[in-house]
Amino acid sequence: MAHGTAMLKMEEQNVDSIYSNILECRHCEAQLPCGANPVLTLGANAKILIIGQAPGLKVHQSGIPWNDQSGRELRSWLGVSEAEFYNVDNFAILPMGFCYPGKGKNGDLPPRPECAALWHGAVLPLLKNIKLTLLIGKYAQQHYLSAATNESLTGNVRNFEKYLPDVLPLPHPSPRNFIWKAKNPWFKEEVLPVLQTRVKEVLYGERT
Template sequence: MDDLLHDIRACRLCADRFAATETAHAPRPVLRAAPSARLLIAGQAPGLKVHQSGLPFTDPSGDRLRDWLGLDSATFYDETRVAIVPMGFCFPGYRKGSDLPPPPICARTWRAQVMAALPDVRLTLLIGGYAQKWHLGIKTGVTDTVTRWRDFSPDAIPLPHPSWRNTAWLKRNPWFEADLLPVLRTRVAEVLA
């Protein structure tokens, strides 16, 4: 795993692509993992704040995600227990003020190797459509997939992105907080116990 993480953090496959975005930035792969991790958080790609900090979910969406999971920061960032492996390891940049999608070459190049190096994962949290499509092999949208969360549990639970942009989605779907979050917190506690 150490060699794989070193290779990923040295990856520059998308350097030209990132240099051509509104942010004109260099690649900075951000992930955390250890072979002993029992919980996998599979997100989309780091945002600008995470790109700058080098630590996943160091932004308001991370605060919301930790609340959803019932985890404190120390547990959430304990890579021996929690792997945080997005579909794209680098901030993809902006186009017209919105985050670009994670480049598919990242998952094609690294995802299978990382998954093989995480043999003890008991629960995978699939945050957003890119992670849901890759891990579940489905083509449905986020709302349809998250609505069907029981179909994938107990091994995987699809989630919407915890971004403030999804606050309206959360208000339109009160079942998420009432039905899914209690099960999610219980399952996370079981896996990390």
């Protein structure tokens, strides 16, 4: 099954059916060095949506989103456990590219553009309980922030408050971004406490 929303009539779509169809998607398999293996999680009751880049090789091999060092760092930023993170009633994980795109000169290649074009527009209306969307990395921010508000990644994250309470831009938690985090200590001091507070509010109604 290769061509996204054309595979299901709109009245027949629900989160489970579209999730199953995405897992079977082979639309750009010929361009993927390790083949197609869409990695994402969807749940109709999810409250927080994570839109990142694309799975790395380790995640591609395991089939578990954010099952790597970047994921451990992300969960630390969010202040949640693995069990909380992988509970589909808490988080939906919908990357810009669902499959590992391959290696480039300076890390992994960008997400394949086909995934968002084929699937995001069909999935997002079905996630009716989302209260917070985390845009992780420049590709998600370029796609989902308006031209009027989108800046550089650093600018987006630095001005995170203008997107709250519904959206929060974040850098990618990759170890490759250690230098960025060292140059921008305000991220840890100012953004992470707000992020963790907002996550608790959304998941548990907690205010600190």
